[in-house]
Amino acid sequence: MALPHLREVVSSIHAELSAASGLHVVLGLESSLLREAPPAPPALLPRQGPTARFPSTQAHVLVQVSAEERERLLWSLRRVLALSQAVLSLEEEVLGGRIGEGRDAFGFRDGLLRPTPEQVRATALIPSGAMAGASWLLYLRFQQDLDLFSHLKPQAQERVVGRTHDGELVVDPPAEAHILRARAAGAGENQLLIRRGFPFRHAGEEGLVFMAAAADPDAYRRSLDALLGAGGQTPDAMLRYATAVSGGVYLAPPLNWFHSAAPGGGVP
Numbered sequence: 490m491a492l493p494h495l496r497e498v499v500s501s502i503h504a505e506l507s508a509a510s511g512l513h514v515v516l517g518l519e520s521s522l523l524r525e526a527p528p529a530p531p532a533l534l535p536r537q538g539p540t541a542r543f544p545s546t547q548a549h550v551l552v553q554v555s556a557e558e559r560e561r562l563l564w565s566l567r568r569v570l571a572l573s574q575a576v577l578s579l580e581e582e583v584l585g586g587r588i589g590e591g592r593d594a595f596g597f598r599d600g601l602l603r604p605t606p607e608q609v610r611a612t613a614l615i616p617s618g619a620m621a622g623a624s625w626l627l628y629l630r631f632q633q634d635l636d637l638f639s640h641l642k643p644q645a646q647e648r649v650v651g652r653t654h655d656g657e658l659v660v661d662p663p664a665e666a667h668i669l670r671a672r673a674a675g676a677g678e679n680q681l682l683i684r685r686g687f688p689f690r691h692a693g694e695e696g697l698v699f700m701a702a703a704a705d706p707d708a709y710r711r712s713l714d715a716l717l718g719a720g721g722q723t724p725d726a727m728l729r730y731a732t733a734v735s736g737g738v739y740l741a742p743p744l745n746w747f748h749s750a751a752p753g754g755g756v757p
């Protein structure tokens with residue numbers, strides 16, 4: 490694949506989708522494709538714990554689009570394919586959407602602690618260097634076993650998450666509760682990573698696309714190891730009911746990277 494051509498293609502996707510109203514776009518590339526990228530995180534995926542695994546299905550390019558209107562969403566997905574088909578082939582596409590006021594497939598309120606712009610800047614944006622303003626993205630797609638989870642009583646379900654279905658903190662949660670495992674890594678309160686996933690349903694299967702942005706890719710190693718129970722830690726109870734089936738790490742370049750790939754803009 491000719492890298493300058495790929496850069497022109499992803500820049501044209503970025504330009505067209507960013508100019509369209511009613512869309513939010515996140516665009517990342519496998520970091521070895523970016524000449525100016527900071528050192529890649531050492532072999533983050535696949536990652537194995539005593540009882541669960543996060544696989545790698547690393548692709549070259551990741552595009553996430555969110556839209557208020559389904560028509561806009563479908564238009565944007567068609568445009569991504571049309572603009573990229575000369576250099577890229579589609580490996581995975583997941584269509585999802587908000588459930589109710591923002592619940593995951595197990596019925597829990599998600600995205601409770603909305604990050605402030607200041608938290609996004611401090612946690613997710615690389616502060617300096619050639620890629621200042623870029624962000625490391627983690628993509629993980631989980632299948633959630635609704636049947637197995639439904640056999641738990643509501644209170645037991647809440648102890649798996651560490652929050653009630655409506656988002657209140659559970660009193661005296663077990664150490665294996667999901668939010669305690671995430672916090673053990675230092676990821677509570679949007680301190681280590683900014684989450685931006687969405688639930689999906691496809692061919693009878695439901696799950697969560699977990700997307701996150703972080704300035705420091707080591708945030709992901711710490712978070713994933715805390716959930717997996719690596720190094721003698723307690724594994725996350727959630728991983729008994731949710732299985733990661735694909736995953737990858739990408740670098741979302743800063744805006745000026747896209748702009749400088751425009752014709753006459755000095756493609757390296």
Ligand code: HEM
Binds near residue numbers: 600716727731
């Ligand atoms: C199927 C997989 C997953 C499901 C269903 C899930 C679900 C949830 C739910 C329901 C909450 C509580 C609501 C909230 O605080 O917004 C939560 C919180 C959180 N999750 Fe997950 N999650 C999953 C995977 C992950 C992964 C892979 C990570 C990290 C790499 C992660 C990190 C977090 C963090 C940092 C919090 C907030 C903790 C806090 O500040 O209290 N989650 N998750």
